[in-house]
Amino acid sequence: MNxxxxxxxxxxxxxxxxxxxxxxLPIPYVDIVPVRTxxxxxxxQVGLLLRASGxxxxxxxxxxxxxxxxxxxxxxxxxxxxxxxxxxxxxxxPVAPQPFTVAEYFPTPGQSLFTDPRQHAISLAYIVPxxxxxAPQEDALDLAWCSVPELLASGMLxxxxxxxxxxxxxxxxxxxxx
Amino acid sequence: MNxxxxxxxxxxxxxxxxxxxxxxLPIPYVDIVPVRTxxxxxxxQVGLLLRASGxxxxxxxxxxxxxxxxxxxxxxxxxxxxxxxxxxxxxxxPVAPQPFTVAEYFPTPGQSLFTDPRQHAISLAYIVPxxxxxAPQEDALDLAWCSVPELLASGMLxxxxxxxxxxxxxxxxxxxxx
Amino acid sequence: MNxxxxxxxxxxxxxxxxxxxxxxLPIPYVDIVPVRTxxxxxxxQVGLLLRASGxxxxxxxxxxxxxxxxxxxxxxxxxxxxxxxxxxxxxxxPVAPQPFTVAEYFPTPGQSLFTDPRQHAISLAYIVPxxxxxAPQEDALDLAWCSVPELLASGMLxxxxxxxxxxxxxxxxxxxxx
Amino acid sequence: MNxxxxxxxxxxxxxxxxxxxxxxLPIPYVDIVPVRTxxxxxxxQVGLLLRASGxxxxxxxxxxxxxxxxxxxxxxxxxxxxxxxxxxxxxxxPVAPQPFTVAEYFPTPGQSLFTDPRQHAISLAYIVPxxxxxAPQEDALDLAWCSVPELLASGMLxxxxxxxxxxxxxxxxxxxxx
Numbered sequence: 001m002n003x004x005x006x007x008x009x010x011x012x013x014x015x016x017x018x019x020x021x022x023x024x025l026p027i028p029y030v031d032i033v034p035v036r037t038x039x040x041x042x043x044x045q046v047g048l049l050l051r052a053s054g055x056x057x058x059x060x061x062x063x064x065x066x067x068x069x070x071x072x073x074x075x076x077x078x079x080x081x082x083x084x085x086x087x088x089x090x091x092x093x094p095v096a097p098q099p100f101t102v103a104e105y106f107p108t109p110g111q112s113l114f115t116d117p118r119q120h121a122i123s124l125a126y127i128v129p130x131x132x133x134x135a136p137q138e139d140a141l142d143l144a145w146c147s148v149p150e151l152l153a154s155g156m157l158x159x160x161x162x163x164x165x166x167x168x169x170x171x172x173x174x175x176x177x178x
Numbered sequence: 179m180n181x182x183x184x185x186x187x188x189x190x191x192x193x194x195x196x197x198x199x200x201x202x203l204p205i206p207y208v209d210i211v212p213v214r215t216x217x218x219x220x221x222x223q224v225g226l227l228l229r230a231s232g233x234x235x236x237x238x239x240x241x242x243x244x245x246x247x248x249x250x251x252x253x254x255x256x257x258x259x260x261x262x263x264x265x266x267x268x269x270x271x272p273v274a275p276q277p278f279t280v281a282e283y284f285p286t287p288g289q290s291l292f293t294d295p296r297q298h299a300i301s302l303a304y305i306v307p308x309x310x311x312x313a314p315q316e317d318a319l320d321l322a323w324c325s326v327p328e329l330l331a332s333g334m335l336x337x338x339x340x341x342x343x344x345x346x347x348x349x350x351x352x353x354x355x356x
Numbered sequence: 357m358n359x360x361x362x363x364x365x366x367x368x369x370x371x372x373x374x375x376x377x378x379x380x381l382p383i384p385y386v387d388i389v390p391v392r393t394x395x396x397x398x399x400x401q402v403g404l405l406l407r408a409s410g411x412x413x414x415x416x417x418x419x420x421x422x423x424x425x426x427x428x429x430x431x432x433x434x435x436x437x438x439x440x441x442x443x444x445x446x447x448x449x450p451v452a453p454q455p456f457t458v459a460e461y462f463p464t465p466g467q468s469l470f471t472d473p474r475q476h477a478i479s480l481a482y483i484v485p486x487x488x489x490x491a492p493q494e495d496a497l498d499l500a501w502c503s504v505p506e507l508l509a510s511g512m513l514x515x516x517x518x519x520x521x522x523x524x525x526x527x528x529x530x531x532x533x534x
Numbered sequence: 535m536n537x538x539x540x541x542x543x544x545x546x547x548x549x550x551x552x553x554x555x556x557x558x559l560p561i562p563y564v565d566i567v568p569v570r571t572x573x574x575x576x577x578x579q580v581g582l583l584l585r586a587s588g589x590x591x592x593x594x595x596x597x598x599x600x601x602x603x604x605x606x607x608x609x610x611x612x613x614x615x616x617x618x619x620x621x622x623x624x625x626x627x628p629v630a631p632q633p634f635t636v637a638e639y640f641p642t643p644g645q646s647l648f649t650d651p652r653q654h655a656i657s658l659a660y661i662v663p664x665x666x667x668x669a670p671q672e673d674a675l676d677l678a679w680c681s682v683p684e685l686l687a688s689g690m691l692x693x694x695x696x697x698x699x700x701x702x703x704x705x706x707x708x709x710x711x712x
Contacts, residue, residue, distance in 0.1 A: 072638055072645075093217070095221060199380060204425055278454065397628050
């Protein structure tokens, strides 16, 4: 395990600095559920990353990352999609800043449905349709596009950590699919 | 004024039939604010139709129309966009059925902010980014794409009837622009 | 089975009239998930009705009903809550008309997740906290308040028809509980 | 001007510490529009604070404050309402974590509609009906409840800083009033 695997923004600070900040303040995040859509707008596929977790396990994950200081939410969404899906993904950044849900990650399991051992993070969650070519980047081992029935039947949601499966389920509920 | 100008779906019923239905039930509608977006998702332009109103005045309007029986909301959005913007508009139908607002049109002015002399309509309002070529159809005289500052400065919103200007303002507020 | 069990608004029209309207137009509805909340706003309990369905089965149901002509959504929510939970329920009608989801009921199973053999209904769904005393009314056999864990564990959601269980699940997802 | 006027949470850190954090990370906030509602849920009045701004001007403001580390959004809403409206306000904390809008405050005017000379803040905005007794607290000079027509006619919205007037307008738009 290295720092990049844990937090690709970590390089902005010395490791001791970022971990101090994380003890002091909730960290603003964006959680992005990448989807393929039919021409009528219905979610047809969900994109899931396969990556090594902070604890060294292999897990499924959605696109997720910090909002940096002086960065807009739109920039943070675009940057994190590019970081995880590559520069040709052609994401359709949402028209409105209202997230479909907000996930509150706490270091202590049980304080909410979402846990992140590193920090208290407040994450605005968006569904982002992706029209272009995607490829796993950097620390991701794979990127799989799954149809919704396949996703629900496959057990992939159970391979997610920290509550990412709940974000995907809420995205599907918001999209009218479950 | 002819029936087509008043209600392009009127042809589904004899005129006496539809007006009787309108006295009996609220009529489900979709109101669509067509927009052009920047690559970061921000609304850059709003599309406004120029058409003859039911009373013969020339007015600006958004895309608006009934949901037909046995038609899904997604089909109603696509059909009404095509009816008003043409078959090459390439609308991005919303991922989620949750509208950004609901407009309740009543025949009697003052019962709400929205009036429709023909009927009590309950309209689900959506922002729909449009990527393709658009052209005014049928009963529309023109279709203008206006930048947001131009729209707010031009007085065009004051040329809208029944509360369509309020829907546009709520769309811009929802999109984070005003 | 009598008409009241099927549609408590049916009395507004002769039965032949309402069934004709239902073949002609989608019918606007409101679906209401009644909840008790903690002081921090979290949903603590969900209220479920026990009633005879249109087919004579005993089912669990949420509060659901038509929007009448010339009635506002706020009035429709208040009237339907009173119809099912009684006049002392003290519902907190939502501040905003934006529903948390929209359910499209079709007569033919499979066209959407929601079915209603009587009609094509378009239903705006709201979570409504209820602070007062509630009692089953008219055609309801019982009204049960269930804690969220109990609701999820009990199998009660499987006793719902037409997709009401999906509305409850979406309400819990929207409320941040699942 | 003292620190309390600028940031009532400042006391959690030495002043030099919080200003360093503010250069490093966006700060998570909640913006709360306190309202009185009619029994049908419509916003009848909006509560506005009168306070000294960071620059010593007298301004109108909504309830606004940081989310502290290890604090839930629900706790942050309740704490900030109590801080500004007093312990008897009886706020109805929202059932769902989805904010009606997100305001991004930047130190540099023009980067967005919202400015905060102290920091980059990301603020989740909620409408919070208040049923109890309210009184201005600590650093507030006054708390005024204004009817919506009065608010729009009075020029009070022009006495707000940093974009708080835009949050109030978006709240009224979301509530179906403008």
